[in-house]
Ligand SMILES: Cc1ncc(C[n+]2csc(CCOP(=O)(O)OP(=O)(O)O)c2C)c(N)n1
Ligand SMILES: CC(=O)[C@@H](O)[C@H](O)COP(=O)(O)O
């Protein structure tokens with residue numbers, strides 16, 4: 097059978113397709129995405145939901161001169177396939193392959209680089225302003241999910257766009273889901289719009305609504321009778337959005353090609369900011385994903401027939417689950433503990449906490465800044481808030497951590513999950529900057545556990561502290577060490593000596609301690625003894641131990657899965673410099689001063705010399 101998809105090398109090829117062919121293309125795209133993502137892993141359910149919308153957008157608009165900005169970009173697989181990346185799509189998220197998000201260096205059709213949420217309206221507005229300054233005529237369109245719309249930046253941009261009145265089309269892709277179920281008052285509002293009485297109102301409002309469309313106005317009224325049935329989407333007053341200066345169109349069925357084409361054609365002729373509210377089904381076309389859109393939001397390789405992951409189950413718990421379990425236990429005896437997630441209840445393990453303590457878990461939506469200041473407010477009233485963010489997303493909350501928490505020395509515990517290299521999500525998601533953007537904050541304690549048991553102990557310690565604490569841990573499984581039931585406190589600022597001897601000291605932090613032990617083993621096999629230190633703290637450092645090492649050792653090797661610039665090794669260099677302990681040589685192992693690409697975590701650790709073997713080799717070179 098001939099596949100239309102095989103003939104689509106650029107979006108221009110869609111221009112001559114009939115409605116029936118466009119529908120068939122959407123069908124083929126879904127099959128293609130499912131087949132490929134089953135082998136590579138990726139963001140399946142978000143991408144399946146917007147296949148029809150993507151096809152309709154490329155039929156109606158002329159890209160790349162018209163600009164489409166995808167929010168987060170995890171739903172842009174159909175976009176990638178239709179814009180020249182079909183044949184490379186099997187390399188999705190693999191080392192050297194197609195990236196998981198729109199990326200300006202990958203394609204001229206990727207108008208803006210994304211990965212973090214809620215940026216699209218700001219970026220698109222910037223493009224619209226630039227267009228007008230240059231007297232150009234292109235359209236600018238954003239596709240933003242209902243989850244992404246919970247982010248403050250999206251509201252800031254709506255506020256600005258509504259005021260400026262530029263031509264801008266915002267497509268709200270409402271599937272009632274963030275990664276987990278969407279939350280918040282805006283989500284409730286959208287839900288009311290979704291369920292508002294429709295068709296009876298439609299006829300009455302049609303005339304009024306068509307009059308409001310400046311570009312077509314009266315002309316369209318003449319044909320209103322004719323199109324009455326097809327404009328069944330101009331139904332609900334756009335309340336909030338209209339008040340903010342947008343023309344609201346919707347809600348429409350975003351999985352219906354005919355309706356999408358009609359609405360987009362109309363929107364193309366309209367002026368000013370327009371918000372098209374589309375209702376889509378997350379996971380559309382693959383039943384397991386439709387039933388469990390959260391499981392298929394981002395998934396590893398899976399079996400298409402059963403919908404089950406290919407990866408064999410392991411008994412070793414993830415850092416996330418150890419953190420979550422420990423927090424649940426601690427909250428049993430400490431009623432002041434409350435937990436906060438920014439739209440990641442499953443990803444951070446806090447969903448379980450909410451099952452035990454439903455009134456003590458707060459999902460604030462994709463609002464990391466608010467999450468931190470909310471915690472500061474709670475802490476100011478004697479509560480013990482534990483906010484858990486992915487390291488990369490906490491970047492947004494720099495000032496809230498500094499100004500609202502640290503400056504007031506409030507006892508907020510910030511868990512930074514997915515710290516270090518995360519793998520296939522790539523440069524937008526590696527959590528490799530946190531030591532650098534945190535360790536200069538006064539009052540802050542920063543710890544990172546060498547294994548999952550130490551994570552549990554550190555959480556107990558953090559809860560007992562009176563100032564702000566960051567607890568940083570990686571994606572994935574722990575080391576499989578025994579987990580102590582008791583919470584035995586860890587002395588603040590005290591490192592752990594794991595091995596002593598020789599004239600080389602490995603000083604590792606977090607998951608890099610295990611790497612140091614392996615490097616030390618390899619040197620021992622060469623007949624070279626070494627000392628291994630588990631630093632435990634990036635701040636405060638174990639000053640006394642480091643002074644001793646500087647006096648006794650020839651070489652200190654610092655190992656971190658953070659950028660070297662301003663990181664853990666830099667902190668040690670600063671300390672040695674302040675103490676004028678300049679005789680010891682310091683070899684810093686960590687990540688270089690460029691963005692780290694996608695790849696499996698192991699591939700990246702190998703490439704960036706963060707394995708036992710590569711570090712042992714570097715040390716051998718260094719001491720020669
Ligand atoms: C700043 C930030 N925080 C959290 C995330 C993680 N994240 C990625 S997609 C997503 C949900 C987005 O929901 P929505 O925009 O509705 O898209 P859908 O997946 O439903 O299509 C979240 C929370 C992120 N990418 N960026
Ligand atoms: C797009 C996005 O930001 C999330 O879906 C992220 O990919 C989740 O990462 P984890 O798989 O580590 O939870």
Ligand SMILES: [Mg+2]
Pocket residue numbers: 241242243244269270271272273274278
């Ligand atoms: Mg959504």
